[in-house]
Amino acid sequence: MPFFDVIKWILWKDMLSEIRSRESISSLFFFALNVILIFSFSFSVGQDVMLALMPGLIWVAFGFTSILGLGKSFLSEVHNDCIAYLQIAPVPKGAIYLGKLAGNILLMMVVEIILYPLFMIFFNMDILAKIPSLLIISFLATVGLSALGTLFSILTVQLRAREVMFPLLLLPLSVPVFIGAVEATQGALSGDPYSSYRHWIELLFIFDMIITIVSFWMFEYILDY
Amino acid sequence: MPSLIGTKISHTYRFFKALKEVSIELQKGECYALFGPNGAGKTTLMKIFATLLQPTLGSVSIMGKDSVQDREAARQALFFIGHKSFLYEDLTAIENIEFTIGLRGWRPTLGEIKTALDRVGIGAYASQKSRYLSAGMQKRLSLAKAILARPSLLLLDEPYASLDEKGIDIMNESIRDFSNQGASVLISSHDRLKAAEVAHRAGTLHNKGLKEVPITELANALF
Amino acid sequence: MISASLRGKLWKWSGVIGLLSGLFIFIGLFLGLVVAPPDYYQGEVFRIMYVHVPFAKASLLSYITLFLGSCFYLWKKDFIVDNLCHAAAGIGVFFTSVALITGSIWAKPTWNTWWTWDPRLVSFAILLLILIGYLMLRTFVDDKRKEATYAAVLAIIGFVDLPIVYFSVEWWRTLHQPMSISTRGVSIAPGMLTPLIFMMIGTSLLVSYMLLIRTQMLYLRHLLEAKQGGLLSEESS
Numbered sequence: 001m002p003f004f005d006v007i008k009w010i011l012w013k014d015m016l017s018e019i020r021s022r023e024s025i026s027s028l029f030f031f032a033l034n035v036i037l038i039f040s041f042s043f044s045v046g047q048d049v050m051l052a053l054m055p056g057l058i059w060v061a062f063g064f065t066s067i068l069g070l071g072k073s074f075l076s077e078v079h080n081d082c083i084a085y086l087q088i089a090p091v092p093k094g095a096i097y098l099g100k101l102a103g104n105i106l107l108m109m110v111v112e113i114i115l116y117p118l119f120m121i122f123f124n125m126d127i128l129a130k131i132p133s134l135l136i137i138s139f140l141a142t143v144g145l146s147a148l149g150t151l152f153s154i155l156t157v158q159l160r161a162r163e164v165m166f167p168l169l170l171l172p173l174s175v176p177v178f179i180g181a182v183e184a185t186q187g188a189l190s191g192d193p194y195s196s197y198r199h200w201i202e203l204l205f206i207f208d209m210i211i212t213i214v215s216f217w218m219f220e221y222i223l224d225y
Numbered sequence: 226m227p228s229l230i231g232t233k234i235s236h237t238y239r240f241f242k243a244l245k246e247v248s249i250e251l252q253k254g255e256c257y258a259l260f261g262p263n264g265a266g267k268t269t270l271m272k273i274f275a276t277l278l279q280p281t282l283g284s285v286s287i288m289g290k291d292s293v294q295d296r297e298a299a300r301q302a303l304f305f306i307g308h309k310s311f312l313y314e315d316l317t318a319i320e321n322i323e324f325t326i327g328l329r330g331w332r333p334t335l336g337e338i339k340t341a342l343d344r345v346g347i348g349a350y351a352s353q354k355s356r357y358l359s360a361g362m363q364k365r366l367s368l369a370k371a372i373l374a375r376p377s378l379l380l381l382d383e384p385y386a387s388l389d390e391k392g393i394d395i396m397n398e399s400i401r402d403f404s405n406q407g408a409s410v411l412i413s414s415h416d417r418l419k420a421a422e423v424a425h426r427a428g429t430l431h432n433k434g435l436k437e438v439p440i441t442e443l444a445n446a447l448f
Numbered sequence: 449m450i451s452a453s454l455r456g457k458l459w460k461w462s463g464v465i466g467l468l469s470g471l472f473i474f475i476g477l478f479l480g481l482v483v484a485p486p487d488y489y490q491g492e493v494f495r496i497m498y499v500h501v502p503f504a505k506a507s508l509l510s511y512i513t514l515f516l517g518s519c520f521y522l523w524k525k526d527f528i529v530d531n532l533c534h535a536a537a538g539i540g541v542f543f544t545s546v547a548l549i550t551g552s553i554w555a556k557p558t559w560n561t562w563w564t565w566d567p568r569l570v571s572f573a574i575l576l577l578i579l580i581g582y583l584m585l586r587t588f589v590d591d592k593r594k595e596a597t598y599a600a601v602l603a604i605i606g607f608v609d610l611p612i613v614y615f616s617v618e619w620w621r622t623l624h625q626p627m628s629i630s631t632r633g634v635s636i637a638p639g640m641l642t643p644l645i646f647m648m649i650g651t652s653l654l655v656s657y658m659l660l661i662r663t664q665m666l667y668l669r670h671l672l673e674a675k676q677g678g679l680l681s682e683e684s685s
Contacts, residue, residue: 002330009327017315020354081309088276089328090300151605155598159588168584169602172577173609175570176616183620199619207612214608218601221522224296225597237674238591279593 006091010099011106017076018107028069028111033118035061040122050123055185058119059178062112062138063145069108070149071166073100074157083158087223097150097219101212104146105139112138125189133188140204141181144211145174151215154222180204226289227252228302228378228409229274234283236269243269246283247435249428251378256400256410258420260438261430267413268308270430271382274411275305288377301329304376306384310363314356318342318366321355325370333373341369345395360387368399379403379410385419397423462660469657472650476502480643487640493557500550502647503543504572506655510540511575513659514582515607518600528667530596533603535662537582539655544576567618574613578606592673 018024039057043050077083086096116134120127127134149170156165180203187197229251236244243266251257261267272278274285276292276299285292287299312321322338333341342348345365350358358366364387371379381400385393393416400423403410414420421427421440428437480498487494514536521529551569552562563569582602589595 005330006328009324013313013316013320013324016320017313020315076313079314080312081307082311082313084277084307084309085311085325086328088300088303088305090297090330091328092297148605148609151601155585155602159585161584161588165581165585165588168577169581172574172581173606173613175574176609176612179616179620183623203612203616203619207616210608210612211605214605218604221597222601225591225594 003092003095006095007099007102010096011102014076014100014103015106018103024069024072024107025110028065028107029114031068032061032065032111032115035064036115036118036122047124051125051189054119054123054125054189055182058185059141059182061115062108062141062181063174063178065111066108066142066145066149067167067170069111070104070146070153070170071156071162073104073150073153078157083223093220093223094216096223097216100153101146101150104150105142108142108146109139112142127189130188130191133194134185137181137184137188137201137204140201140208141177143208144177144180144204145170147208147212147215148174148177151219151222154219176203176207180207227286228255228288229411230286231270231274232284232286234270234273234280234285236266236273236278236280236282244273244280245432245434247430249435251409251411253377253409254404254407255426256404256412256424258417258424258427259411259413259430259435260415260417260420260427265430265432267430268382271305271307271380271411271413274378275303275307275380276300277305302376303378303380304371304374305380305382306364306367306371307382308386310355310360310367312355312358312363312366315354317352317354318347318358318369319351321366322370322373326373329374337373338369341372342366344372345369345399346391361389361392364388365392365395368396371403372399375408377408379408381410381412381414383414384412385414385416393419458660459664462657462664465653465660466657469650469653472646472653474650476643476646476650478643479646480640484640484643493554496550496554498643498647500547500554501644502651503550504547504568505648506651507540507543507547507572507575509652509655510536510543510659511579511607511610513655514540514579514603518603518607521596521600522604525593525596527596527670528663530600531666531670532659532663533596533599534586534666535659537579537586537599537603538662539658540579541576541583542658543651543655544572544579548572548576565617565621567614567621570617571610571614575606575610578602578610582606 036057039061043053045053074083077086113135116127116131116138119125149166152166152169156162156169159165180200184197184200184204187200227250229249231247231249234244234247235242247266247270249257259267259270269278273280274287274292276285276287276296279293288302290298290302292299311325313324316324319335319338319342322341323332326333339348339351342351345368347358347362347365347369350362355363355366364384368384379400384396384400388396397419400410400412404423404425410423412420412424424440426437427440428435430436476498481495484495484498486492514533517529517533517536520526521533548569551566551572555564555569556562582599585602586595586599589598
């Protein structure tokens, strides 16, 4: 089916480039590590206070890392004007969006999976049993951030002020993701039953659905103005 | 049915008028050479035909499909080689071709890709990352993509740029092959000598529009 | 989209609309600030409601105009509608800023804090950021058509997201901060309703007036650019 083939081609191309250059994943990982280290030094509080702050810290770290990573989604396409070829390729443009989205989600999830154990180590927290729920929450939040970020990346990638405009556009609109992710992570880390933080997961899910669908639809207009 | 019909194409960037009422018609198998001074609007016109830009006025029809309304169908029929290489630097020549042709809906075999690369003379660099290819080799790689894409309309913006003598000969041979196979070719070039070798028709673009020049007259003027 | 004769009539009427809006606002402010009784609980400071609420509603009106205009632009690519969107965003910044400032001034004596995480206030702050981002995006894009399309996409995504922002902040707030006095629950004495209605009508007229004037300004600039590019014939449609 041509539509899914396009998604596969885009994903293949991006993953191959990333595996060969390892440029994004290393810069994202070290950036997130830096954020965690700075947090460790900035807050000299007791363990119980640290546990209360943890969901917020995790999502500040992931949030900033996402801004760095998502902002570059289409940067590889601007070089050598590859974006022009994507525009004139006889394919549905929404499939290009989904391909890029899948690549972004994959990249961010890899970074997050590496970071959770580091959080455990640096902040001396035993969260091994909670990793599955944490990963599900991370996945939903990452989908939401990536859906918005992929769209805003192509909006801003060719602008002079790309590095200012991208976070300026992304952060206000991703407030629901951060609220949902922090609250759900809080619930999961405290060991609360799922029912107590279920509606935050639902919020993330609704956000993901609506924003992905609208962005998918709008992408066509951007590539082919 | 003509492969390409351009009707009174005008195009204006924000304050600057690039094209004024350009009309053209290309039949199957014809090769048309487009000349004109710098700033005449050749690249703008090529981009409009490649559907990268929508003309502010006028219309373009490719294989009978309107370039704005029936974009996808029009794009299936054409292939564009421009100034930029459209290459992903971390991918090899073969992988770049697989991606480009893959987006056009089919998968050439490794044998077909290698044949095309040999045809343009970079077979030895097939598995090199395209970051290490020189500008001339990148141009040849674009030509290999075009050969595999088998378009009905081939648009070449400065095809001879960066190519050495052998490369230019390969380019012209390929253009002749395209014409013989029934594809239409539109070349925009400063190299009148080389373009005249393969063109059936020619025209000059200036600020009043496109003026067709008989190819014999062009050949005579060169000598 | 809009015929030239209708446009001509709208420009002529804009002066009337402007005058009417001024009249309504003047009456509304007079009634609200001078005539109406002070609130039982909040006293004189409650009077700021007569500015805050209508301006907030006007800001939403601008944003809805921006959204509908953006949808229409993506559908028909009509440049006058794009000018309308650009105008609506700028006007939206004005009304949203006033709504936020008056909201903050209201909060201080009432709840002893300059800022509350009231979902409406937060949503307005985010709306302001979206509108500023929208205007900045328009400045940075070079090509006219690209600018209009990118801006329309941004407006649509922002509009779809804003309700989600509102609800997420509301849920979050009910969890972490008990509900303080909500203006929704306050019953309005008849003496207070009249000035409010005047102000609502007045600000709606003001939005319309400002939209007409600013759209006209942007459209004339667009015509000027088209003429310089030698495409005046395109605009006569």
